[in-house]
Amino acid sequence: MDLSKEILKALQEKPGQKVRELAQRVGVDRSAVHSVLYSDLRGMVYQDDQYRWWPREGTVKEEPDEKAKAKNTILNKLCQYYLDCLNQDDRYGVSVFASSKYGDLDYVELKEMPILTGNQHRSFDWDDKASKLLEKTRRNKGLTVILGYPVYLKKIYYRSGGEGFVVEPLFLFYFNEDPLKSRTKPVLANDLPQLNFRAFKSLLGGGQDSNIIVEMLSLADELGLSNESPQEVLPELDKVMQRLCVLHSES
The missing domain is CATH 1.10.10.10 (Winged helix-like DNA-binding domain superfamily/Winged helix DNA-binding domain)
Incomplete structure (x- = not known):
């Protein structure tokens, strides 16, 4: 057989x-x-x-x-995942400078992870910096606010000879926002996180985009992030992190 x-x-x-x-x-x-x-x-x-x-x-x-x-088929799923990557910001992924001499950063560090503390509806209520970042994205129609966790600090080298770091979150959590209610703060969507192409490309040492996507597709399956049936129970974030650590130690 x-x-x-x-x-x-x-x-x-x-x-x-x-x-x-x-x-x-x-x-x-x-x-x-x-x-x-x-x-x-x-x-x-x-x-x-x-x-x-x-x-x-x-x-x-x-x-x-x-x-x-x-x-x-793998090709069908691969193409669909690649289209999802194309929908991400900044050329197939999220990556922002860790520091700026002008002090105007494109990210803020939250005091807690809303998903782990159960405060998905209050992500912007307790943090003034987060609220200011939200206002910045609303003023610029080309920007979108996203929650990233955990983050990978990637060292980069400038053509001038200097060095720096960029922040690349491994998982991206999106918000639900009513465009007709501009004063209402967005709420974290009750969806599975999306793998950040930029971060995993850095972690996997670069290479061709198609190979990186294949690796990400397999990893999503390993982490239980690709279940499609609505009857299936979605994994909790802390368990996803535990499984990621286990997979990393086995690789």
């Missing part, structure tokens, strides 16, 4: 298995199971925040029709 069919059958018979369990059950290495889960079975299975794999609702043992199969 084809390996992908074996793994899918194993998950249908016993949902919620980890990669190690699947590898033992079908008699192959964990790397082979990983490869199948992220390629042949992409879109047919998903991973929860406990690293367990589940078949998606409605997945059947028979071979999917060509239309559904094409919809879940």
